[in-house]
Amino acid sequence: MPEDLLLFTEENIDEQLKTAPFQLGCYTLRFYTEQGKPVKKVTDTVSEFYLSPSGGTLRDSTFNLVFYDSRFDTYRGFIPPQSGRNHPAFRYHEPIAPYTTIGLGGPARVFSPCGRVDDLRNALTHARGEGIPVQVLAGGSNILFADRGFDGMVVKVDITGLKSEERPDGVEVVAGAGETWDGVVAYAVSRGWGGIECLSGIPGSVGATPVQNVGAYGQEVSETIVSVSALERATLREITFTGKECLFGYRRSRFKAEDRDRFIITAVRFLLRPNAGVDARYPELRRTLAEGADIASLRPGGETLAAVRNAVLALRRAKSMVVDPSDGNSRSVGSFFTNPIVSSSEFHRILERWAGEGDRSVMPSYPASGGIKLSAAWLVEKSGFTKGLRRGGVGISQHHALALINVNGTTEEILALEREIRSAVAARFGVELEREPVVVPPSGEAGA
Numbered sequence: 001m002p003e004d005l006l007l008f009t010e011e012n013i014d015e016q017l018k019t020a021p022f023q024l025g026c027y028t029l030r031f032y033t034e035q036g037k038p039v040k041k042v043t044d045t046v047s048e049f050y051l052s053p054s055g056g057t058l059r060d061s062t063f064n065l066v067f068y069d070s071r072f073d074t075y076r077g078f079i080p081p082q083s084g085r086n087h088p089a090f091r092y093h094e095p096i097a098p099y100t101t102i103g104l105g106g107p108a109r110v111f112s113p114c115g116r117v118d119d120l121r122n123a124l125t126h127a128r129g130e131g132i133p134v135q136v137l138a139g140g141s142n143i144l145f146a147d148r149g150f151d152g153m154v155v156k157v158d159i160t161g162l163k164s165e166e167r168p169d170g171v172e173v174v175a176g177a178g179e180t181w182d183g184v185v186a187y188a189v190s191r192g193w194g195g196i197e198c199l200s201g202i203p204g205s206v207g208a209t210p211v212q213n214v215g216a217y218g219q220e221v222s223e224t225i226v227s228v229s230a231l232e233r234a235t236l237r238e239i240t241f242t243g244k245e246c247l248f249g250y251r252r253s254r255f256k257a258e259d260r261d262r263f264i265i266t267a268v269r270f271l272l273r274p275n276a277g278v279d280a281r282y283p284e285l286r287r288t289l290a291e292g293a294d295i296a297s298l299r300p301g302g303e304t305l306a307a308v309r310n311a312v313l314a315l316r317r318a319k320s321m322v323v324d325p326s327d328g329n330s331r332s333v334g335s336f337f338t339n340p341i342v343s344s345s346e347f348h349r350i351l352e353r354w355a356g357e358g359d360r361s362v363m364p365s366y367p368a369s370g371g372i373k374l375s376a377a378w379l380v381e382k383s384g385f386t387k388g389l390r391r392g393g394v395g396i397s398q399h400h401a402l403a404l405i406n407v408n409g410t411t412e413e414i415l416a417l418e419r420e421i422r423s424a425v426a427a428r429f430g431v432e433l434e435r436e437p438v439v440v441p442p443s444g445e446a447g448a
């Protein structure tokens with residue numbers, strides 16, 4: 001080991017970084033093999049490394065520090081300086097995996113927790129000054145970051161606040177984007193306000209619900225959203241969109257499609273029904289409800305909605321669709337694929353193709369706006385990807401065919417499994433599955 005190298009271990013890293021003869025700031029740590037290939041799984045494999053303040057072997061003049069890992073002799077790390085100073089409002093090299101339900105993703109160069117709209121403005125202004133990209137993160141339940149991390153600023157939306165007001169047409173509930181979604185559902189259910197009870201147990205924040213028009217068991221947030229307040233990233237202006245202006249569709253809105261990365265949602269306004277009765281559109285939910293309670297004997301409002309919420313939570317738990325640290329099957333981003341919606345002519349073509357396969361099981365299909373909805377889970381299973389399948393450190397949940405789970409793997413492995421599933425479904429049915437979570441960076445090469 002060269003003599004001028006400083007030893008960094010997990011135990012002494014904080015102390016060493018304070019005393020190291022360089023200013024730690026907006027740096028990105030990268031590791032490369034001797035061949036110049038980026039090293040994967042940096043956070044898992046490299047927990048001990050050495051720093052050479054004098055440099056040593058430089059790959060590039062923009063890098064002035066060299067890291068050397070004694071256990072992986074051939075690996076080198078480089079820290080390109082981005083800015084000389086730490087800013088007290090931000091954290092640097094913050095590991096992102098703990099902020100996500102799937103537990104994946106390398107560090108963010110800059111991490112900015114924002115509890116107020118002005119914090120968002122400051123963070124965006126700082127990022128612009130530094131010339132670095134911004135990625136918005138909230139509950140981390142529908143996002144997959146690259147193993148190498150994010151070479152920019154991750155803005156974490158933590159804006160809280162919850163209030164309600166009675167109106168002639170219902171109860172208006174306004175929630176800060178950083179409020180926990182299920183907390184808002186529980187709040188509404190306990191007061192007997194209906195409209196979102198079937199969305200019990202969905203992880204994540206209020207502000208993310210309009211992004212993909214969150215839905216489950218027949219309800220979607222678009223049915224109750226009156227308006228969405230947002231900050232325009234380019235101008236730092238606050239804008240309010242009516243529900244209609246959000247351009248909601250099945251698992252879509254303008255915030256996920258044409259206006260992706262243009263706005264940060266700061267608050268959402270819902271209109272709920274007081275003294276609500278049962279709204280159980282799915283047979284599976286109706287059955288579970290009937291098993292758990294004598295619905296006819298329950299008073300409308302709180303009692304009824306609590307029974308619906310309990311039934312939904314029971315169903316979701318059985319499928320590991322409630323985040324539970326003790327349940328490895330819930331270490332996911334929820335469903336990885338949306339249910340495909342096809343035209344009726346396409347549907348007939350798919351049916352014919354399936355009939356030719358010699359399997360006599362009936363393909364599930366449902367009428368939907370814009371065509372016929374197919375079950376992505378069924379397509380995946382019929383293409384040979386069954387619940388409980390494992391590929392290295394990742395796999396498919398034992399309880400849900402669409403939930404790709406992280407056991408002890410990487411983002412790259414999840415994306416490889418995704419590719420495998422997509423091509424098998426395309427080959428068998430001629431159907432292109434669409435990815436539901438957001439992958440950062442969006443190029444789809446997050447694992448590299």
Ligand SMILES: Cc1cc2nc3c(=O)[nH]c(=O)nc-3n(C[C@H](O)[C@H](O)[C@H](O)COP(=O)(O)OP(=O)(O)OC[C@H]3O[C@@H](n4cnc5c(N)ncnc54)[C@H](O)[C@@H]3O)c2cc1C
Nearest residue numbers: 136138139140141142204205207208214215265333334438
């Ligand atoms: C076990 C499990 C079950 C799930 N079940 C369902 C389900 O039944 N139905 C369903 O629809 N989804 C489901 N999901 C997906 C996920 O919970 C939802 O999409 C949720 O709304 C994501 O919220 P989040 O705060 O975690 O968003 P994140 O994962 O942090 O972000 C998701 C996307 O939204 C953007 N975003 C987040 N907050 C904001 C904001 N304030 N302004 C602008 N953009 C923002 C992010 O940039 C990112 O692009 C499930 C996920 C898991 C892990």
